Each structure stands twice: as C-alpha cells, then as structure tokens.
Amino acid sequence: MSVYFTWPDRRFRYECRGCGACCKGHGIGIDVTAGQLVQLVARRPEIAAFVRRRGDAVTAFNPRDRCWFLEDDGLCRVEVEDGRAAKPASCRLFPFNRVFRIGGHMVVDYNSVICPLVVVGDDGVGHDEILAEIASIQDPAIIGTQLPADDALVAREQAIADAIFATADLEAAWVAQDTAAFATARDQASTAFTAILGTPWQAPAAATLDTALHLTPSMRFNELYGPRQYAPRDKVPPILARMWVAWLGFAALGERLARRPLGLQELTTIWSEQAPLMHAIARWSDAPALKPGPIELPNIDPGGLVRALGQRIVDNRKARRPFGELVIAVLGGADPTSRVTALKLADPIVRNAFA
Ligand code: SF4
Incomplete structure (x- = not known):
C-alpha cells in the first residue's frame, strides 16, 4: 500500500506546551481491537459510562473544558x-491522526486547527515516526477510515x-495544480476581489x-473528501485551483489585518x-443555472439581496451570463460588508446553481 x-x-x-487544546471535548479514540477499551475500563471503571460510537470508532466523551485525564x-x-x-x-497519533484508506493508498493528514503546528527547517516529526505509531495501532476505525476509492x-x-513542496514560487505552485x-x-480573482471588496487581489508576503x-495539499485533500462538495469529486480540481488563488488573496488581507505573517492554524481557519x-x-x-x-x-436575508441573486440565477437559464456579472448586477450598489454577507448566505444557492 502506498x-x-x-x-x-x-x-x-x-x-x-500542555495547552491541552487537543484534550478538551474532542473525545478519546480508543484502539478497541488491541484491547485498549478493556484495559481503560479495568483501570478506570467510571469511563464505561461515557463510551459512545462514532461511525465505526469507539470513543469516550470528554468534557469541553477538560478531559477527565488531563492533569x-x-x-x-x-x-x-x-x-x-x-x-x-x-x-498518541495526534495531531497526525487523520488516517484514511483510499483504494490502494493510505493518506495521512493532520489537524492544523487544534494543534499549534509550525513549519520548521528539517527537524520536525518524521514520516517514519508516524508510520511506526500507526503500525502500533490495530483498530481500523482509528487508522483505516475508508473514503471512496480513486487511486x-x-x-x-x-x-x-x-x-x-519543491517550490517557494506562487506561479510554480499554480502550475502544479492546473x-x-x-x-x-490571478486576473479573474482580482476582478472578483475588486467587485466584492473594492480592492484587487494580492499575493501574501513570502x-x-x-x-x-x-498547507496546500492538506486543504486540497479536505476539500476533495470533506462534506462540502462544491462539485462531484472528479470535477473539483479546476475549481479547487481557483479557490486556492482566492484563499491566498484572503491570506494577504489577513496578514495585513494582523500585521504579521500568518501560521498554519490561521490559514486553515481562513480556508474553512x-x-x-x-x-x-x-x-x-x-454560468450558473437554477431550475x-x-x-x-x-x-x-438583509435587504433581500440573497433572494435577488437567486432570482437572477433562475432567470439566467437562457442567457447563460457569467456568475460575476450577476453578482455585480445585484450587489454592485451595496457596500462591501453587505456583499460579503450576502455571498456567504447565498452559498447553498450558488452551490446548487453549479451542481
Ligand atoms: S486521554 Fe490523555 S491525551 Fe487523550 S484527551 Fe485525555 S488527557 Fe488528552
């Protein structure tokens, strides 16, 4: 298996640093196959009351403010x-605990929201160390979550x-994707940024x-296999590449707001x-279309902007005008905060219009 x-x-x-963020209310994934549940209950019988199933996995509930076992x-x-x-x-695996099986592949991903991971030169956690940890776990519910096969x-x-990973160049990273x-x-993103926010797209600083x-491969993987599904999986990659360009534009705005470079956690939350x-x-x-x-x-729906945009999309069946034109026609007279709010509220409608 690769x-x-x-x-x-x-x-x-x-x-x-013992921030305990990972030990607060996210549950405890137990290796039942290796006897970990029996062992845990034998040593701490009260935990039996809090066991639950999450899909194929057996986990134990732990309170949001602090795990039972966090000292x-x-x-x-x-x-x-x-x-x-x-x-x-x-x-034990955390934050590299997102382990999936896709056909003949094992995909190992990480949690960049909860854990303050940082990018380092070359003295970080080795893939070999993660593989050794995975090999010590037997329960397929922990290390074998099956996703639709597409080798x-x-x-x-x-x-x-x-x-x-072999480049630090923005354009080369785009070429790898599309x-x-x-x-x-970039020009399309800039046109859209200007129409929505009144400011053109910019790349973040180095x-x-x-x-x-x-972070990009993880964001791509999660968009491809996550619950959002902006398009059938085989149609997502070109959209994903353009979403990635937009993400970088928001990262540039975020770093201007924060007045410092952004880290993995911040960039992950910007994506979501x-x-x-x-x-x-x-x-x-x-061109979007709705029945x-x-x-x-x-x-x-402040100002009825979402309804108006939805109606424009319905009326667009024959004209097949591009989405950007419809957005400008409906939201062009609104201020940037109203445009942003309306577009976020309209997400399910826009998703449908391109389904
Ligand atoms: S069992 Fe230990 S590592 Fe796991 S969430 Fe509780 S305190 Fe944290």
Whole structure:
C-alpha cells in the first residue's frame, strides 16, 4: 500500500506546551481491537459510562473544558500512570491522526486547527515516526477510515504535493495544480476581489506564502473528501485551483489585518471560513443555472439581496451570463460588508446553481 502524507517529511513540528487544546471535548479514540477499551475500563471503571460510537470508532466523551485525564500540569494521567502504549490511540497519533484508506493508498493528514503546528527547517516529526505509531495501532476505525476509492486522484494529489513542496514560487505552485495560465486565474480573482471588496487581489508576503504552500495539499485533500462538495469529486480540481488563488488573496488581507505573517492554524481557519467566497470567486466566469421554482432562502436575508441573486440565477437559464456579472448586477450598489454577507448566505444557492 502506498502512503501519501499531506505534508513534507520533517517540516512540521509541535512543541507541546500542555495547552491541552487537543484534550478538551474532542473525545478519546480508543484502539478497541488491541484491547485498549478493556484495559481503560479495568483501570478506570467510571469511563464505561461515557463510551459512545462514532461511525465505526469507539470513543469516550470528554468534557469541553477538560478531559477527565488531563492533569493540572498539562500531562495525560493515562500516559503518566500506565505508560505511552496505554494512552488512547488517537491521542498518541495526534495531531497526525487523520488516517484514511483510499483504494490502494493510505493518506495521512493532520489537524492544523487544534494543534499549534509550525513549519520548521528539517527537524520536525518524521514520516517514519508516524508510520511506526500507526503500525502500533490495530483498530481500523482509528487508522483505516475508508473514503471512496480513486487511486488516480490520490496519485495526482501526491504528485501535486511533491511539486508544491519543491517550490517557494506562487506561479510554480499554480502550475502544479492546473493547466490554465496563472495570469488568467490571478486576473479573474482580482476582478472578483475588486467587485466584492473594492480592492484587487494580492499575493501574501513570502513568509505567509511559504506556510500556505506547506498547507496546500492538506486543504486540497479536505476539500476533495470533506462534506462540502462544491462539485462531484472528479470535477473539483479546476475549481479547487481557483479557490486556492482566492484563499491566498484572503491570506494577504489577513496578514495585513494582523500585521504579521500568518501560521498554519490561521490559514486553515481562513480556508474553512472563507470557502463560500473562495467558491464564488472561483466560479466568477462560469454560468450558473437554477431550475425555476421556490428558492431555498436563508433565515435572514438583509435587504433581500440573497433572494435577488437567486432570482437572477433562475432567470439566467437562457442567457447563460457569467456568475460575476450577476453578482455585480445585484450587489454592485451595496457596500462591501453587505456583499460579503450576502455571498456567504447565498452559498447553498450558488452551490446548487453549479451542481
Ligand atoms: S486521554 Fe490523555 S491525551 Fe487523550 S484527551 Fe485525555 S488527557 Fe488528552
């Protein structure tokens, strides 16, 4: 089985300062196959009351403010008292605990939201160390989450990741992802940024860009296999590449706002928060269409802008005008905050219009 790591070998490190963010309310993934549940219950019978199933996995609930086993000094009592092998399997792997099987591939991803991972030279956690940890876990629910098989897609993502990890250049990173000219994608993003925000697209500065490039394969993987599904999986890659350009533009705005380079956590949250706008920008030149009939509107629709945009899309069946033109026609007179809000609220409608 080939293994695809979504980050480059030894380039990520976390210094656990006992912040305990990973030990607060995310549950405890237990290696049932290896007898970890029996062992845990034997040593701490009260935990039996909090066991639950999450799909195929057996986990134990732990409170949001603090795991049952998190000590005041930030250490895990299970590990301190019983040794590292007894520590729940998902906790041992964390933050590299997102392990999937896709056809003949194992994909190993990481949690860049909860854990303060940083990009380092070459003294980070090694892929070999992660593989050794994975080999010590038997429960397929922890290290064998099955995703729809598409070996060609994973191989392509791996090739893209290799090319991106080999460059610090924005245009080269685009070329790794898409065959269209970078200038076209950048100009489209700039047109859309100007129409929505009144300011053109800009690339982030070198430090933020470097972190973003390290993060890109993981963001791609999660958009391809996550719940959002802006298009059928085989149609996503070209949209994804244009969403990526938009993401970098939001990263540039974020670093201007923060007045410092952005890290992995910040860039990850920008991706998840801004995805509706990134998708809208990626679709700027495509023609949306909705069947006539009632439009499913959000509960709130300030100024009726979402309804108006939805109606424009319904009326667009014959004219096939690009999405950007419809946005400008409906939202052009609004201020930037109203445009941003309306486009985010309209995300389900826009998603439908390109389904
Ligand atoms: S079992 Fe230990 S490592 Fe796992 S969440 Fe609880 S305190 Fe953290």
